[in-house]
Amino acid sequence: MALPDNAKEMIVEELTKKSKTKTKFYFNDLSKMFPEESPRAVKKLVNEMVSEGTLEYWSSGSTTMYGLKGMGDLG
Amino acid sequence: MAKHETPMLDELESGPWPSFVSDMKQEAEARAKNVNNVEYQIPVDVVDDLLGVLELSYKHGRTHWKHGGIVGVFGYGGGVIGRYCDQPQEFPGVAHFHTVRVAQPAGKYYTSEYLRQIMDVWDLRGSGLTNMHGSTGDIVLLGTRTEQLEEIFYDLTHKYNTDLGGSGSNLRTPADCLGTSRCEYSCYDTNALCHFLTNEFQDELHRPAFPYKFKFKFDGCPNCCVASLARSDMAFIGTWKDDIRIDQEAVQAYIGGEIPPNGGAHAGRDWGKFDIQKEVIDLCPTGCMWMDGNELKINNKECTRCMHCINAMPRALRIGEDTGCSILVGAKAPILDGQQMGSLLVPFVEVNPDNDYEAIINYIDKIWDWWMMEGKNRERLGETIRRLSFQKLLEACDMEADVRHVAYPRENPYIFWKEEEVPGGWDRDVKEFRKYHQR
Ligand code: SF4
Ligand code: SF4
Numbered sequence: 358m359a360l361p362d363n364a365k366e367m368i369v370e371e372l373t374k375k376s377k378t379k380t381k382f383y384f385n386d387l388s389k390m391f392p393e394e395s396p397r398a399v400k401k402l403v404n405e406m407v408s409e410g411t412l413e414y415w416s417s418g419s420t421t422m423y424g425l426k427g428m429g430d431l432g
Numbered sequence: 433m434a435k436h437e438t439p440m441l442d443e444l445e446s447g448p449w450p451s452f453v454s455d456m457k458q459e460a461e462a463r464a465k466n467v468n469n470v471e472y473q474i475p476v477d478v479v480d481d482l483l484g485v486l487e488l489s490y491k492h493g494r495t496h497w498k499h500g501g502i503v504g505v506f507g508y509g510g511g512v513i514g515r516y517c518d519q520p521q522e523f524p525g526v527a528h529f530h531t532v533r534v535a536q537p538a539g540k541y542y543t544s545e546y547l548r549q550i551m552d553v554w555d556l557r558g559s560g561l562t563n564m565h566g567s568t569g570d571i572v573l574l575g576t577r578t579e580q581l582e583e584i585f586y587d588l589t590h591k592y593n594t595d596l597g598g599s600g601s602n603l604r605t606p607a608d609c610l611g612t613s614r615c616e617y618s619c620y621d622t623n624a625l626c627h628f629l630t631n632e633f634q635d636e637l638h639r640p641a642f643p644y645k646f647k648f649k650f651d652g653c654p655n656c657c658v659a660s661l662a663r664s665d666m667a668f669i670g671t672w673k674d675d676i677r678i679d680q681e682a683v684q685a686y687i688g689g690e691i692p693p694n695g696g697a698h699a700g701r702d703w704g705k706f707d708i709q710k711e712v713i714d715l716c717p718t719g720c721m722w723m724d725g726n727e728l729k730i731n732n733k734e735c736t737r738c739m740h741c742i743n744a745m746p747r748a749l750r751i752g753e754d755t756g757c758s759i760l761v762g763a764k765a766p767i768l769d770g771q772q773m774g775s776l777l778v779p780f781v782e783v784n785p786d787n788d789y790e791a792i793i794n795y796i797d798k799i800w801d802w803w804m805m806e807g808k809n810r811e812r813l814g815e816t817i818r819r820l821s822f823q824k825l826l827e828a829c830d831m832e833a834d835v836r837h838v839a840y841p842r843e844n845p846y847i848f849w850k851e852e853e854v855p856g857g858w859d860r861d862v863k864e865f866r867k868y869h870q871r
Contacts, residue, residue, distance in 0.1 A: 383809040384601065384641045396804035400641035407639075408507060414600070414640070417500035418513040418531075420810055421600030421640035424502075 360394055364402055369411060372425050381415050381422040434460070435477055436484030440491065456483055459560050470555050474525075474577050478559045481525030482575065485517055496523075503530055503578050505585040509640040511596025512581055528577040532558070532584060533570040533597035535605045535630070538623040539613055540569065546592065553587045567663070568647065569607035570597035602640035606630050607664075608650035609657040617742065618652030619670025619755035620783035626650045628789060629796075636800075643807035643816075646800075653751065654739050660760070660774070665813040666799065667760040667774045668783075668792070672752030675732040676741070682748035683708070683728045693744050712744050756782045759795055761825070762814030772814045775822065777829065779836050795829060802828035823848065 361367065368387060375382075388399040403423060406412040413426045434457070445451045460479035463472070475481070485496050501514025513531040520527035534550065536542075550571065554560055559575035566572040576584065588594050597605035606629055609615070611622030629648060630637070636646075649660030652670040660667035685691045686706055692699065693706050708728075713721045720734035721741060728748070730741075742749045759781060760774030781791045799813070802825065807816045817825050826833055851857045 383643075385643060385809050388641075388804075395801070396641065397801075400639065403641065404509075404639045407509070413502055414504055414509040415500060415502050416504070416510065416513065416600040416640075418599055419645060421509055421602065 360391060360398060360402060364391065365406055365411070368403070368406065369425065372412075372428075376425065376428055380428045381424045383420075383422055387423060434483070435480035436487060438483050438487040441483060441487050453483070456561065463560060468555075472555075473557045473580055473583075474559070474575075476525075478525040478529075478575060479561065481523040482529070482559070482561075485519060485523045485526055488519065488522075497529070501530075503581060505581050505596070508585075508596060508638045510599040510602045510638060513599055514578075515575075526575065529559075529575040530578065530581065532573040532576065532581070533566065533568075533599055533605070534573060534588060535595045535597040536565055536569045536571055536607070537594075538608055538627040538630075539610050540565070541613070541623075546594075549592050550588075550594075553584055553592075557584050566597075568597065568604045569658070570605050596638070598637045598645075600640045601642045601644050602638065602646070603633055603636040603642070604645055604647045605637070606648040606650065607658050609652050611650070611652040611670075615652055616746070617655060617670075617739070617751060619672055619751055620652060620757055621785070622650040622652045622668075622670070624785055625668065625783060625789060625792070628785070629793075632788075632793070633796075642800075642804060644810050644812055646803075646813065654737050655743070660763075662763050662771075662773055663765070664763055664774070665761065666796065667763060668757045669760060670751075670755060671737050671758045671780060673754040673756070673780060674752035676730055676735065676752060677750040678728055678730065679748050679750075680727055683745065684726065686745050686748055691745075691747055695746060708745075712741050715740055756780050757792075759792075761799065762812075762817045764812040764814045768811075768815055769818065772818075774814075775817070775839070776836055777825070777831075779834070798829045799825070 367390060371390060372382065384396075384400070384403070387403055388394070388396045391399055403412065407414060407423075410426055412423050415422045415424055438453075441453045444453045456479055460477070460483065463476050463479060466472070466476070489496050496518050498516045498518055501516060503514035504510070504512045511533050513533070515529045515531065517523055517526045517529060551560075554562065554573050557576060557580040558573055561574040563572035563574060573584075585596065588596070606626045608622040608626035609618070611620070612618040613621075613623055626648075636642075646666075647664040648666050648668070649658045649664035650668045651658055651660045654669055654671065656662075656669065660669055682691065686693060687708050689706060693711065708723070713723065717738050717740070718734045718736055720731040722729050742751065757780075758776060759778035761777045762772055763774040764772050778795060781795070783789065783792065803813050803816055806820060807813070811819075822837065823833065826837070
């Protein structure tokens with residue numbers, strides 16, 4: 358299985374849709390969008406999106422979450 | 433004159449032990465004096481404000497730090513832990529107070545020159561306060577502002593050839609004991625394996641995508657100086673397959689009092705004459721040692737490599753020569769479900785740098801694939817194993833259950849037969865059965 362060509366758009370769409378109630382997402386929330394794919398393949402894609410500046414990391418120190426860049430508060 | 437009154441913190445200095453409060457006051461004073469004319473890039477009174485906000489937290493019985501944040505250096509998802517103060521007007525020096533984790537070198541060997549270089553960066557761009565070392569082993573630099581992070585990262589990586597450590601849901605900075613570099617008990621070169629895997633798994637260290645944190649720790653022998661058994665999701669503990677090597681002459685020298693037991697560690701008090709029966713043989717947890725006349729004997733098949741006898745008489749007893757490591761999985765601190773120690777997964781695996789530790793990496797890959805697929809958010813490997821069973825982990829690792837996987841007989845019956853393993857499967861002929869058994 359390969360990731361769909363529009364996988365990145367699918368992620369942005371999904372996170373935008375949910376952004377009214379939630380701005381930070383676990384990696385699992387993203388990888389579950391592609392149940393056929395290995396989590397490691399999804400990880401590669403998601404990290405590309407971070408490097409491109411579409412997504413950003415949020416960290417508590419113990420847990421890391423992902424969000425659309427600029428969404429949610431700084432703290 | 434201190435910037436903030438800190439009566440409650442001052443009390444902490446009155447005990448018999450060195451106090452972190454005194455350390456912080458000393459640093460606050462040193463920054464104010466600035467004898468080296470450092471061009472401080474963050475507020476000079478950062479440490480005064482830290483003392484102030486801590487006092488306020490004690491007064492209120494609540495923290496004044498906000499939880500987490502979107503800070504880091506470009507391309508890395510870990511290594512920086514964002515902290516912001518929720519009283520920035522009163523304590524502007526700690527409005528930002530981010531932590532930077534710096535990877536410790538394997539075996540924590542560094543030169544004093546390196547430590548000075550780190551401190552030059554940190555006095556200039558941070559609070560000057562450190563924690564040597566954090567519980568994962570990192571050098572922890574406490575307190576800087578967001579705009580300093582990229583500068584610090586550049587200096588650490590470009591000038592001092594070092595890297596940030598792990599934080600968040602990724603592989604944490606791997607930690608190891610001194611191993612063969614200093615220790616005769618070591619069954620493999622922990623420094624080499626730790627360093628190799630740190631390089632091999634850079635992506636896992638810096639780009640978080642695990643359900644939660646994941647720790648590797650490497651101990652050269654079961655003495656577990658880095659506490660891998662208790663503190664790592666995957667512990668690599670040195671062991672040997674063959675027999676403990678016995679030097680019978682040295683055994684006699686211990687008995688005769690010529691060599692002090694435990695390397696002389698108990699010299700501070702007179703414990704009486706060394707008694708091999710009482711202090712070694714009777715304390716062997718498996719009862720596999722005895723004296724046959726003047727000869728010490730060990731039934732090596734029963735030995736669990738507890739290290740007790742070797743620690744007591746290191747010149748008489750030595751680890752075997754056919755060495756490798758055991759892999760234990762699932763240790764963790766008590767956030768959910770309580771504290772857990774590691775469970776033995778792989779009794780013996782070769783530690784072979786010539787094939788890039790192929791056998792070990794094979795287990796790591798299988799465990800990560802399984803945990804990334806099955807683990808819930810914020811679930812440590814040990815919790816996933818408990819929820820889904822140890823047997824499921826064995827299947828994921830293509831391993832057969834073995835008696836060494838059972839901690840106590842009949843206590844943790846997590847190993848079940850599968851239909852294909854039972855002759856005739858689950859189907860049975862009731863009529864045939866009734867011939868022998870009444871209703
Ligand atoms: S764990 Fe064993 S090998 Fe490593 S330093 Fe401690 S005693 Fe030596
Ligand atoms: S290492 Fe421990 S179990 Fe093995 S012989 Fe020595 S005391 Fe007994």
